[in-house]
Amino acid sequence: MTNMTMVEAINLAMAHELNADPDLLVMGEDVGMNGGVFRATVDLRKEFGRTRVIDTPLAETMIVGTAIGMATQGLHPVAEIQFMGFVYPAMEQLICHAARMRNRTRGRLSCPLVIRAPFGGGIHAPEHHSESTEALFAHIPGLRVVIPSSPLRAYRLLLAAIRNPDPVIFLEPKRIYRAVSQPVDDNGEALPLDTCFTLREGSDLTLISWGAMVQETLKAADHLKQQNVHCEVIDVATVSPLDRRTLIASVCKTGRAVIVHEAPRHCGVGAEIAATLQEHCLLDLKAPVKRVTGYDTIMPYLRQELRYMPSVERILSAANEVINFGS
Amino acid sequence: MTNMTMVEAINLAMAHELNADPDLLVMGEDVGMNGGVFRATVDLRKEFGRTRVIDTPLAETMIVGTAIGMATQGLHPVAEIQFMGFVYPAMEQLICHAARMRNRTRGRLSCPLVIRAPFGGGIHAPEHHSESTEALFAHIPGLRVVIPSSPLRAYRLLLAAIRNPDPVIFLEPKRIYRAVSQPVDDNGEALPLDTCFTLREGSDLTLISWGAMVQETLKAADHLKQQNVHCEVIDVATVSPLDRRTLIASVCKTGRAVIVHEAPRHCGVGAEIAATLQEHCLLDLKAPVKRVTGYDTIMPYLRQELRYMPSVERILSAANEVINFGS
Amino acid sequence: MKQKYEFSVQSHRFINSAGKALMPLPARYADLQLLEQAYEQMVLIRTFDQKAIALQRTGKIGTYPSVLGHEAINIGAGLALHQEDVFAPYYRDLGIQYLRGVSFVEQLMYWGGDERGSCYAKQPEDLPICVPIATQFCHAAGVASAIKFRQQARAVLVSGGDGSTSKGDFLESLNLAGAWQLPLVFLVSNNQWAISTPRYLQCHAETLAQKAIGAGIPGVQVDGNDFVAVHDTLTDALTRARTGHGPTLVEAVTYRLGDHTTADDASRYRSQEDLKKAWEEEPIKRLRLYLSSQNAWDEKREQALLQRCKVTVEKAVADYAAIEPDVPTAMFDHLFATLPEDLHDQYEELRRQTQEASHD
Amino acid sequence: MKQKYEFSVQSHRFINSAGKALMPLPARYADLQLLEQAYEQMVLIRTFDQKAIALQRTGKIGTYPSVLGHEAINIGAGLALHQEDVFAPYYRDLGIQYLRGVSFVEQLMYWGGDERGSCYAKQPEDLPICVPIATQFCHAAGVASAIKFRQQARAVLVSGGDGSTSKGDFLESLNLAGAWQLPLVFLVSNNQWAISTPRYLQCHAETLAQKAIGAGIPGVQVDGNDFVAVHDTLTDALTRARTGHGPTLVEAVTYRLGDHTTADDASRYRSQEDLKKAWEEEPIKRLRLYLSSQNAWDEKREQALLQRCKVTVEKAVADYAAIEPDVPTAMFDHLFATLPEDLHDQYEELRRQTQEASHD
Numbered sequence A, B: 001m002t003n004m005t006m007v008e009a010i011n012l013a014m015a016h017e018l019n020a021d022p023d024l025l026v027m028g029e030d031v032g033m034n035g036g037v038f039r040a041t042v043d044l045r046k047e048f049g050r051t052r053v054i055d056t057p058l059a060e061t062m063i064v065g066t067a068i069g070m071a072t073q074g075l076h077p078v079a080e081i082q083f084m085g086f087v088y089p090a091m092e093q094l095i096c097h098a099a100r101m102r103n104r105t106r107g108r109l110s111c112p113l114v115i116r117a118p119f120g121g122g123i124h125a126p127e128h129h130s131e132s133t134e135a136l137f138a139h140i141p142g143l144r145v146v147i148p149s150s151p152l153r154a155y156r157l158l159l160a161a162i163r164n165p166d167p168v169i170f171l172e173p174k175r176i177y178r179a180v181s182q183p184v185d186d187n188g189e190a191l192p193l194d195t196c197f198t199l200r201e202g203s204d205l206t207l208i209s210w211g212a213m214v215q216e217t218l219k220a221a222d223h224l225k226q227q228n229v230h231c232e233v234i235d236v237a238t239v240s241p242l243d244r245r246t247l248i249a250s251v252c253k254t255g256r257a258v259i260v261h262e263a264p265r266h267c268g269v270g271a272e273i274a275a276t277l278q279e280h281c282l283l284d285l286k287a288p289v290k291r292v293t294g295y296d297t298i299m300p301y302l303r304q305e306l307r308y309m310p311s312v313e314r315i316l317s318a319a320n321e322v323i324n325f326g327s
Numbered sequence C, D: 001m002k003q004k005y006e007f008s009v010q011s012h013r014f015i016n017s018a019g020k021a022l023m024p025l026p027a028r029y030a031d032l033q034l035l036e037q038a039y040e041q042m043v044l045i046r047t048f049d050q051k052a053i054a055l056q057r058t059g060k061i062g063t064y065p066s067v068l069g070h071e072a073i074n075i076g077a078g079l080a081l082h083q084e085d086v087f088a089p090y091y092r093d094l095g096i097q098y099l100r101g102v103s104f105v106e107q108l109m110y111w112g113g114d115e116r117g118s119c120y121a122k123q124p125e126d127l128p129i130c131v132p133i134a135t136q137f138c139h140a141a142g143v144a145s146a147i148k149f150r151q152q153a154r155a156v157l158v159s160g161g162d163g164s165t166s167k168g169d170f171l172e173s174l175n176l177a178g179a180w181q182l183p184l185v186f187l188v189s190n191n192q193w194a195i196s197t198p199r200y201l202q203c204h205a206e207t208l209a210q211k212a213i214g215a216g217i218p219g220v221q222v223d224g225n226d227f228v229a230v231h232d233t234l235t236d237a238l239t240r241a242r243t244g245h246g247p248t249l250v251e252a253v254t255y256r257l258g259d260h261t262t263a264d265d266a267s268r269y270r271s272q273e274d275l276k277k278a279w280e281e282e283p284i285k286r287l288r289l290y291l292s293s294q295n296a297w298d299e300k301r302e303q304a305l306l307q308r309c310k311v312t313v314e315k316a317v318a319d320y321a322a323i324e325p326d327v328p329t330a331m332f333d334h335l336f337a338t339l340p341e342d343l344h345d346q347y348e349e350l351r352r353q354t355q356e357a358s359h360d
């Protein structure tokens, strides 16, 4: 069991499956010799060769479209999109084909691929390198959308994504690629792909988050504990399909919820969760479900990016509003 | 004042502005000689010539990207995407450029363009010709998303969209392109771009909808009236930015809401509205806000498409659940 | 210092519109059997095509894109493919699909709005019809990559229209096919129109075949109304692909003799004269004239063929009519390999409502 | 019948790496002033470039893409443009932008993460830097369409890397430029790498210039380390564009002498020998050698130039350092022409929090 960062855990999961599954391919821009711009695929080329770890031309439509074609032949491509901000040329292929190949052929062909993309802000990157648009994918029936928030969950969820027979969008919160380390056992054990993870149990307030924001949310929970507010902290992890049951159970218990995400608020995944919670917990709700999110404006360049993203302070302020609601 | 269908009203609005605004261009696949596959641009080529009503090569990325470039030069392109199902190649241009040109240059350049696209099901069209993915655009800061639901509002909202100095996604519910006629006065009067329209006032239940579903919603309201349930019916019309104020005021008054849309439920615009309503009307809510939507699966081909779309029956069943909640 | 790089594109035609061979046909056509077979298939396809249009007019199927004028391309390509190759069609490839084993019933189901039409009972690997223009080129590149990865001696044929050559996917795939030297043949059916957009508005280049040059792969133009030119060129290109000699782009020049689809009215945007001129070039007549000139065809055989075609098509239509609609919940059955728990409620709701509706 | 279509691409070089003219230079370079000016600008750009890398290392700006090796392309293009033309840059066009009037301070602001760096006080119409690869080609086509629509005698220059030629947007725009005969020049800076992806993995074609053939427009290759070849070819192409003679694709062949950006480490994927060989071709030395051979340059002028460049760059850095950060609420100010009512709450929230934070 080695202590490792999330990006190392992701690398490990790919290496594990490249060994276990002869049909697995890793492809994308700069994934080969360079080992990926974040080093997520480092050394894979050396170990598995250029036929299995493939540098592609610079064309995201083609990367995803080609991966779809490969997948119909029973290969299992893991395609890296260098940054989530560059996945949009592939939207047509994802929406019209990856998500539909199985349904369109009534199960004759399928699309067992994984699209990996680093996402989110906070690392002082250039324009387009910092957005979070998971909601766009979550809205597409036929796609799974998975977001790890710790090295161990990254390893195990990526294994699950690779082994899943359907297309998975696997979004990697790059702000915490190297921010936290954790022992990860390379035992090949996968997690389920449609459950939330309850990171802390609590009775007063449910804090719901995913990706890099889980770190801020946990910090907020620490602060609140000092105020004697006991938070249940849930890492949603699979934003589609969503594990509504866990979320509903928690909020029906605590009666209060704050949802935290980096993406803009309007029509973000937080909206879906809030809508679900009011539908199923209305009579238990002691306060409105609040959302702490990126603003509904363009993610600023690096000088101001931290002003845009939810901070511990903003989470605390929403939590206090919810706790003091009506009083 | 002539009686006209929605598609005629849309044609009229373009003709009006082509006359009024020398910088206006109409462009897209088959908009010229053919007058558009739905005849929305019929006769415009004849009247305004091929330099202002322009057939493009078959390439949606390029259509939208070129329109953006034109817009930076102060032209006002109105670009037709033949069906909403074919807009995805343009996502990168819309998200990364149309929505950002003004912000990126701090107001030096802007992007006054309109993307028109017919959308929605119910006309027995082939695959990809029937989906509703307005939520994808609504989630993008910097884009306006407008959906008319009657000939008159189509005329006036399209005028507003064209005159608006920022990019507008104008989605045309093709199921009602010709289903209803209405007198439309070609007086050049535009509607505001960020208000809902209250089509009926009522005290018991707010029915919230947009696009073609407004028809089904009105029918449901008729039925409910016979049950002595008085519905307020709101046509959202501008799903982004959203007129939350009108929606909140109505639901705080009625205490009950059902949202109806064709798009899949998960992370649809209905989620945003429900999230907003619980946040602002929690204490007034007599029942959970319900959503009647397309299912979270692939829109079926024409044989089954009506099974997928919200029907009057499904709306009534949700309305009754809401009305009988707790009793 | 000035250096000059030179490139070229060949254009092939063997049989002209009068049914006359312009030069000796390649050896594989010496025995006329192949040409007779091709002719029969072309007539069968046209018979079915006319029936399908009629079925749309009476509401038995939905919008349908006629292949009128594409018969030589369809049958030329279909006969050049091997069973173990993979075909990635677009929507105007009825005949290729038919020769691949996709039955007329499946085709009617597809155009009739029933997803089961893409099950392709006899053709497990071919891709389904791709509605978003040009996206299939990328899939085909992926299939060809898989074939290359597994070192199989198979080729992939992917097909699209002249309009599709303007879209990025086509060009990105062409480039990839060159960079990776894929066993992939691109077939462009240049029928002069993309709905109402004429070929010259689509692209300023003299030929569409020359798009291959930018990808560093061979490009060839053929007369798409000449079965021999289509079949011969594709046979060679597919052989090269199967034997590790890389990709080819083939542009087949024809004319769309019908409306774009049954939802279109081409008389809005093109002249009767042009259409009349195009009819003189149409593929079926010229092959019949050639066969007749070789004493391999006559009116009696023609009538017998038409009768056979009619029977085949009528049988397919009857079989199609007998098919029960799918259960509505099928829309969930193939969304994922197994339905996620989160969707059970929606599945149940649909099932319940369907039952209620059927009890009304 | 066989027909053959023929195409070609010319490749130009005037001054070789030893600074020797391989043939008489075009008349416009007879008086050496233009070449001296070009040389001075190239040195200035390199001076700024090195400073920018240093500023990134000390955290004064964010990730920065060096133009090392692109100086002849940058200055060749910048000097070929007229003020009333429009330029659509990519991120490795520092020198072109500088000659267009985009100040070093603005450039530092941009790479320092301040949106105001794209205000281009002296350049109202040029497009801002485009980060998503190849998307700028479409915008440039749109600008060129507007210019053509208004019948203005202006040209548009759009620029991208070798990697960008694989992406659909580039190819779709090239095709449109041909179809619409736009006043548009495409400049491809082929520096052999797209981050770690070498040119040969990007495309199997011998040249990138030949991508023009598929669009039916002229394509030309030039030695991108030779200022004269770049400037001469672009001057002609831009003149043709301004005078209604349509688009051109120009591939300028160079080598990226630095890392992809300051976030990259090129030693991971390319050899020192290749890099060393590329340095022999670099653009600045060869122009100096040529000027020296014409007695138009000497060590004294060189030293004076370096000193001037240093002063200019230091001044820009100091001015940049003095700039106050923008107000956070600026992120809302330019979202729409006027802030929709729906966003007032968020605007207020941000304003409040910023104030609180600044009071802490």
Ligand SMILES: Cc1ncc(C[n+]2csc(CCOP(=O)(O)OP(=O)(O)O)c2C)c(N)n1
Residues within 6 Å of the ligand: B029, B058, B060, B082, B086, C092, C131, C132, C133, C160, C161, C162, C163, C164, C165, C189, C191, C193, C194, C195, C256, C260
């Ligand atoms: C991405 C996309 N855009 C638009 C359409 C609508 N559309 C369907 S067919 C067609 C024209 C295609 O022309 P071409 O490629 O020449 O094929 P043809 O129909 O002539 O055989 C268009 C624009 C589509 N299906 N997909």
Ligand SMILES: Cc1ncc(C[n+]2csc(CCOP(=O)(O)OP(=O)(O)O)c2C)c(N)n1
Residues within 6 Å of the ligand: A029, A058, A060, A082, A086, D092, D131, D132, D133, D160, D161, D162, D163, D164, D165, D189, D191, D193, D194, D195, D256, D260
């Ligand atoms: C659509 C898109 N995909 C990926 C990237 C990430 N990326 C930035 S630069 C680059 C390589 C570009 O290479 P090239 O076009 O040759 O330009 P160069 O950097 O060599 O000047 C990549 C892949 C991007 N910016 N946009």
Ligand SMILES: [Mg+2]
Residues within 6 Å of the ligand: C161, C162, C163, C189, C190, C191, C192, C193, C194, C195, C256
């Ligand atoms: Mg065509």
Ligand SMILES: [Mg+2]
Residues within 6 Å of the ligand: D161, D162, D163, D189, D190, D191, D192, D193, D194, D195, D256
């Ligand atoms: Mg490069």
